[in-house]
Amino acid sequence: MQARLLLEDGTLFTGKAFGAEGQSTGEVVFNTGITGYQEVISDPSYCGQIVTMTHPLIGNYGITRDDFEAIRPYIHGFVVRRHEPVPSNWRAEYTLDSLLKEYGIVGISEIDTRMLTRILxxxxxxxxxxxxxxxxxEELKEMLGMSELMRDQVARTSTPTSYSSPGxxxxxxxxxxxxxxxxxxxxTKRGCDVVVVPHDTTAEEIRRLKPDGIQLSNGPGDPKDVPHAVATLKELIGEYPIFGICLGHQLFALASGADTTRxxxxxxxxxxxxxxxxTNRCFITSQNHGYTVLEDSIKGTDLEVTHINNNDKSIEGLKHKKYPVFTVQYHPEAAPGPYDNSYLFDQFLDMIREHKLAHPKAPRQAEIVAAAMKGDL
Structure with a gap:
């Protein structure tokens, strides 16, 4: 079956279909990873996007249960040079084609992905x-012109209810x-007692969970589309140690008075x-984002730049000058790799322990007595 990809500038690619039948619109982006297509497909940060893989051979090692990064994929389309329908891998449980069919995702192969990437x-x-x-x-052009890019991706991908991974x-x-x-x-690998909460959880609801630290996750879209998250972080900065990743990094910057741009x-x-x-040390990192913190907007804030991208010099890491908060634009959890940056989770836990030593809490019984006397119990 034939498939077509039409860009808003009028460029048309005609290729071979795989995955589901149908049509979808989205932001066309490219990923330069050589492996890890399953993790890319299941990364919620790609919600609303048609993803192009620059590596020419995709599907050759199949799909396995253990490599998903979310309960389901959120991409709006998948573009590859060559789709391999028959995987060769002892871990494979089913094919890329069957995964896309299961979730209604259209795929296109046999197009010039080098040309497409150069255009983008x-x-x-x-x-x-x-x-x-x-x-x-002409009808496709009309449909594309009338369509709008998603603005509610965070609400679509965030957990609707809290859940825990005990430690x-x-x-x-x-x-x-x-x-x-x-x-x-x-x-959890480090023994943490993790409580995952929805994106719109209030600061007071988070306080009730008695956290030792707060982790800000990655996520899709423009950070300015989730102003409630910025407002919540403004309340929490200074109360708890915080570590932010990707979208969490951008939201922290906005909450601290900086600005972001596409x-x-x-x-x-x-x-x-x-x-x-x-340290002037260079790390090779896994990344997936379309927005960045503006360098000029850091001036006049309590933020300090800790990392920069060696290709375009954009900001890749920040820390707060007064409070125990640091964030990075890239993915220390990798998946797909490289795994060079997982040490940041250890750094986060060290920061929490130092903060607890510097700010010892009153015994729980004293908290209960104080609350009872105020009438809060």
């Missing part, structure tokens, strides 16, 4: 429509803006070099 790099990401139908191109270590409240499961995995074509892949300014 030169002109920036743009809207596109991916279809297996026979609708005339006997520090209690971490993970605010889910579209979190990858790798974040919970890294925290990148021309974003950073998506597992080969992005990031320099840690304190």
């Amino acid at each position: 790099r030169n002109h920036g990401t743009m809207k596109g429509i991916l279809t297996t139908g026979s609708m005339p191109v 006997d270590g520090e209690r971490i409240v993970l605010i889910d803006y579209g979190a990858k499961s790798g974040i919970v995995r890294e925290l 990148l021309k074509f974003g950073h998506r892949g597992g080969n992005h070099p990031v320099k840690e300014l304190a």
